[in-house]
Amino acid sequence: xxxxxxxxxxxxxxxxxxxxxxxxxxxxxxxxxxxxxxxxxxxxxxxxxxxxxxxxxxxxxxxxxxxxxxxxxxxxxxxxxxxxxxxxxxxxxxxxxxxxxxxxxxxxxxxxxxxxxxxxxxxxxxxxxxxxxxxxxxxxxxxxxxxxxxxxxxxxxxxxxxxxxxxxxxxxxxxxxxxxxxxxxxxxxxxxxxxxxxxxxxxxxxxxxxxxxxxxxxxxxxxxxxxxxxxxxxxxxxxxxxxxxxxxxxxxxxxxxxxxxxxxxx
Amino acid sequence: xxxxxxxxxxxxxxxxxxxxxxxxxxxxxxxxxxxxxxxxxxxxxxxxxxxxxxxxxxxxxxxxxxxxxxxxxxxxxxxxxxxxxxxxxxxxxxxxxxxxxxxxxxxxxxxxxxxxxxxxxxxxxxxxxxxxxxxxxxxxxxxxxxxxxxxxxxxxxxxxxxxxxxxxxxxxxxxxxxxxxxxxxxxxxxxxxxxxxxxxxxxxxxxxxxxxxxxxxxxxxxxxxxxxxxxxxxxxxxxxxxxxxxxxxxxxxxxxxxxxxxxxxxxxxxxxxxxxxxxxxxxxxxxxxxxxxxxxxxxxxxxxxxxxxxxxxxxxxxxxxxx
Numbered sequence: 237x238x239x240x241x242x243x244x245x246x247x248x249x250x251x252x253x254x255x256x257x258x259x260x261x262x263x264x265x266x267x268x269x270x271x272x273x274x275x276x277x278x279x280x281x282x283x284x285x286x287x288x289x290x291x292x293x294x295x296x297x298x299x300x301x302x303x304x305x306x307x308x309x310x311x312x313x314x315x316x317x318x319x320x321x322x323x324x325x326x327x328x329x330x331x332x333x334x335x336x337x338x339x340x341x342x343x344x345x346x347x348x349x350x351x352x353x354x355x356x357x358x359x360x361x362x363x364x365x366x367x368x369x370x371x372x373x374x375x376x377x378x379x380x381x382x383x384x385x386x387x388x389x390x391x392x393x394x395x396x397x398x399x400x401x402x403x404x405x406x407x408x409x410x411x412x413x414x415x416x417x418x419x420x421x422x423x424x425x426x427x428x429x430x431x432x433x434x435x436x437x438x439x440x441x442x443x444x445x446x447x448x449x450x451x452x453x454x455x456x457x458x459x460x461x462x463x464x465x466x467x468x469x470x471x472x473x474x475x476x477x478x479x480x481x482x483x484x485x486x487x488x489x490x491x492x493x494x495x496x497x498x499x500x501x502x
Numbered sequence: 503x504x505x506x507x508x509x510x511x512x513x514x515x516x517x518x519x520x521x522x523x524x525x526x527x528x529x530x531x532x533x534x535x536x537x538x539x540x541x542x543x544x545x546x547x548x549x550x551x552x553x554x555x556x557x558x559x560x561x562x563x564x565x566x567x568x569x570x571x572x573x574x575x576x577x578x579x580x581x582x583x584x585x586x587x588x589x590x591x592x593x594x595x596x597x598x599x600x601x602x603x604x605x606x607x608x609x610x611x612x613x614x615x616x617x618x619x620x621x622x623x624x625x626x627x628x629x630x631x632x633x634x635x636x637x638x639x640x641x642x643x644x645x646x647x648x649x650x651x652x653x654x655x656x657x658x659x660x661x662x663x664x665x666x667x668x669x670x671x672x673x674x675x676x677x678x679x680x681x682x683x684x685x686x687x688x689x690x691x692x693x694x695x696x697x698x699x700x701x702x703x704x705x706x707x708x709x710x711x712x713x714x715x716x717x718x719x720x721x722x723x724x725x726x727x728x729x730x731x732x733x734x735x736x737x738x739x740x741x742x743x744x745x746x747x748x749x750x751x752x753x754x755x756x757x758x759x760x761x762x763x764x765x766x767x768x769x770x771x772x773x774x775x776x777x778x779x780x781x782x783x784x785x786x787x788x789x790x791x792x793x794x795x796x797x798x799x800x801x802x803x804x805x806x807x808x809x810x811x812x813x814x815x816x817x818x819x820x821x822x823x824x825x
Contacts, residue, residue, distance in 0.1 A: 239594065239628055246625025250611055250618055257613040329574050330609045335597040336626050494590075495576045498514060 427453025
């Protein structure tokens with residue numbers, strides 16, 4: 237454990253340096269990080285033309301999507317692409333030869349990139365929260381702690397879920413595409429495209445037990461004060477349960493997958 | 503023993519795909535697989551501090567064996583022990599004691615200077631600051647890295663990058679060093695620098711080195727013992743000189759003469775390998791070399807004479823050809 241923490245310090249430093257290398261890439265991250273705000277614009281138009289859908293006011297949408305932009309940037313699902321590229325090229329071999337599990341190497345790399353991305357986005361969102369009328373996060377101390385815990389849980393669920401799909405690459409070259417398909421469902425069931433309150437009841441009910449809501453919708457709903465204590469506890473329970481499921485799956489697939497690894501390309 | 507390998511077998515199941523649209527369509531519903539035995543019943547051991555060259559043509563099984571020894575691949579059959587560890591368990595204590603340098607792989611960070619990658623290695627291998635500084639200073643001096651440390655890895659030449667790769671791989675002072683084509687693509691100066699460094703590293707640290715290379719110069723410069731592998735099977739394990747003697751029944755006598763002599767003179771001494779003016783190279787049976795050389799000196803106007811073995815490339819070619 238101590239070894240891993242020491243390694244994280246070095247890996248985080250280098251991944252942050254890598255993330256800071258290209259200015260153009262940072263700008264692209266920043267712009268793509270604001271994508272939920274486009275979805276917000278759509279809903280604001282709908283709200284203005286047809287009245288508040290399901291009781292959601294313009295202020296609710298603004299608060300929701302500003303928080304969703306933050307959560308989207310904090311998602312750990314980007315690790316899929318790095319895993320996938322390394323498995324195809326054989327560069328996973330380099331990581332396997334190091335005395336730190338590749339999971340930690342990819343996670344540290346992702347955290348470095350998240351840090352740079354947030355460094356750009358967070359000031360904008362904080363300014364927006366202070367200056368844009370209607371944005372409201374009614375958080376007491378207990379709520380703030382709960383939100384922080386939900387955000388950490390969101391990162392962990394998205395990270396472990398994505399890593400589990402990534403190591404399907406030991407069996408198939410289509411792991412990244414499989415993830416795309418999975419996240420195609422997730423984009424609706426997570427609350428990323430639209431708040432789950434606005435979804436058909438069957439999807440809303442399904443989303444409550446699927447893993448996706450824990451990655452975006454749950455912490456965002458908590459931030460904007462839409463959840464009572466019972467719904468909060470259920471949200472945490474579902475998120476933790478999925479974290480346990482994907483962690484177990486990951487460990488199992490990893491052990492079996494390593495036996496199949498062919499260390500391709502030289 | 504540093505390395506012990508008994509009955510190592512590694513086979514892969516490979517999708518067989520034939521050309522043509524019809525076979526592509528058939529492949530959608532029915533796939534054909536073949537089992538490829540990349541390594542077939544290979545056994546050997548390497549003592550601590552020994553430098554061993556691993557020779558074989560492309561696809562012979564050299565790299566697959568190295569990957570089994572480093573834990574990247576799980577053996578299909580047989581046992582492998584390196585420093586008392588079973589490599590495929592990938593124990594941290596094992597990984598901290600080995601290094602695999604692959605000529606065609608980049609283990610540094612493409613967008614960062616090599617020094618940053620070295621710092622990451624320091625954290626991952628938990629190298630203390632004094633030990634890190636001492637190892638780095640030594641490697642900087644031996645590999646002449648000072649001018650390279652501040653440059654992004656992606657702007658380095660292949661030779662410069664390989665020197666940095668070697669330094670990164672050795673910072674934690676591995677007890678066993680696996681080298682897979684470490685001089686691949688390097689120019690003559692680059693090859694010489696890497697060879698000289700590896701020889702020096704082995705002498706200073708007493709590290710066990712297992713080396714594969716297509717450049718015979720790497721092997722002759724570094725290893726006394728060679729393993730020759732072909733189509734997954736170990737064909738020879740022993741001293742390089744013994745290999746040369748066993749597979750090379752001839753030696754070369756190189757003569758510098760005061761003046762050219764008639765071509766038909768040479769048939770009495772041996773087979774002509776080459777004639778360049780007054781310099782003649784003869785190929786003679788190994789057992790008769792001394793006697794023939796004596797006769798040549800007595801009979802002809804010889805200015806200088808040299809006796810040497812056939813180039814190692816020719817010997818290895820003979821081994822693979824089954825001669």
